Amino acid sequence: MHIYDSVQKTKVLFEPIKQGEASIYVCGPTVYDDAHLGHARSSLAFDLLSRTLKALGYKVTMGKNFTDIDDKIIKKVEETGKSMQEITTFYIDRYLEEMAALGVQRADIEPKATESLQAIEDMIQTLIDKDMAYVIFTGDVYFDTSKDSHYGEISHRVSEDEDSLSRVEHTSEKRNPKDFALWKACKGKEDICFEAPFSSGRPGWHIECSAMIEKYFEKEHGNGKYSIDIHGGGADLLFPHHENEAAQSRCATGHELAKYWMHNGFVQIDGEKMSKSLGNSFFLKDALKVYDGEVLRYYLNSVHYRNNFNFNEEDLQTAKKRLDKLYRLKKRVSPGKASAVNKDFKKALLDAMGDDLNISIALSIIDVMIADTNDAFDKEAKNKALKKETLANIEFIDSLLGFGGKEPFEFFQIGISQEEKANIESLITERSEAKKEKDFARSDAIRDELIAMGISIMDTADGTVWEKA
């Protein structure tokens, strides 16, 4: 398996800390609002990574955190009058539900900041004790970036002279402009605070991930040199978030946080990064109202994870057409029992995905398989061995890439109610009778009626089948 390491800025051979195992930690969402398409893409990208490593035989341990202490959450508490926990559990549940709809496998470890406070405090205290962090008069604790000679190596940021041009505001209490908060002391009585030796307050964002990785991964997955194999997240997290994480962990523990760093590209709308401030964010829940989760998954995963992704409806329809072809083939070989997956096909897919998740190649291999198989069935409709192998191939696609697992006839009927279904069936029966009597005017009229309803029909050797367009 080769992966692109964003720190080394090149594709490298993945050599895990522990033979045959892979530990991955991905920065999860701050749970103060619904997930948008960007969260989906990140989640999907690392789901693909996890599935690929599993298919290659690695024992994967996936961690994804929930940041459930944060300024934005507190703001939401103030706005809504609800408790912090009410808000965070609500959005965590929503997040998990929506990711499940996209076929994202659950992480093995899902730590929350609120459940890791001791680990966070311990790490901050260690840094203070080592004089790598300092408490200012307000009770805030800052990390002293000047004490870490490796600071900047993750994001390749030159430290010189940055302050003169930087847009970062200078806080006089900070020793260095780039020092960042490990702990924020509470400001008022209504503020949400946790007691700690240094002050009553709450953790800064960066320290959460470091402490959680240390707490949940280091012992079982680390080797004294690294805590985890791969640390992932969106490209915007590289700096400052991951730089800061790496610095804290390095200074507090004496070893590096992660052996490899991977970052996914953005979802863009009309060529611009999707974000709330731009007012162009697209909630996943809204997309899921209109499109099937599996189609969204296929679409969002159809472009290499490191590239930016320009979301638009036309491309989504194209993606759906491509997925449809797989399901039409599945219809052709269903129902039945799967035999063994074709070895060459499996190897080709694994080779593609093993090359830094080259999904484009993987999808093209699938397209070719579909065409070849259809061709073979056109020539020999009752090739039982091929039917079984095709079912196995599709099962493999589902396990590796997370699509193609549905019952094929149902796939084409998503969103159709029972009454509509009955109506469609009776129209088709009527049309078949008209056809039998060679009343083509009547049968074509019925077909037009169905098309007007958004239903397309196909006459096959086994009778007429229909699909929602």
Place this chain on the structure above:
RNA sequence: GGAACCAUCGCCAAGUUGGUAAGGCCGCAGCCUGCAAAGCUGCUAUUCGCCGGUUCGAGUCCGGCUGGUUCCUCCA
């Protein structure tokens, strides 16, 4: 202002170590069909933003230019 990444057919999009352009959508022709749809077959970039350079040979390496995006501030 500083830094990084990207620029391939009408659209989407692959293309480690330079060796002569995957796949999908759309389109055209054909097979199949009562006609369609679906499926299949064939065709569709002498060319990879522009200009130079290195080389027997460059989409792939080097330099410059132009255009786009991102990061430097919360952010997937």
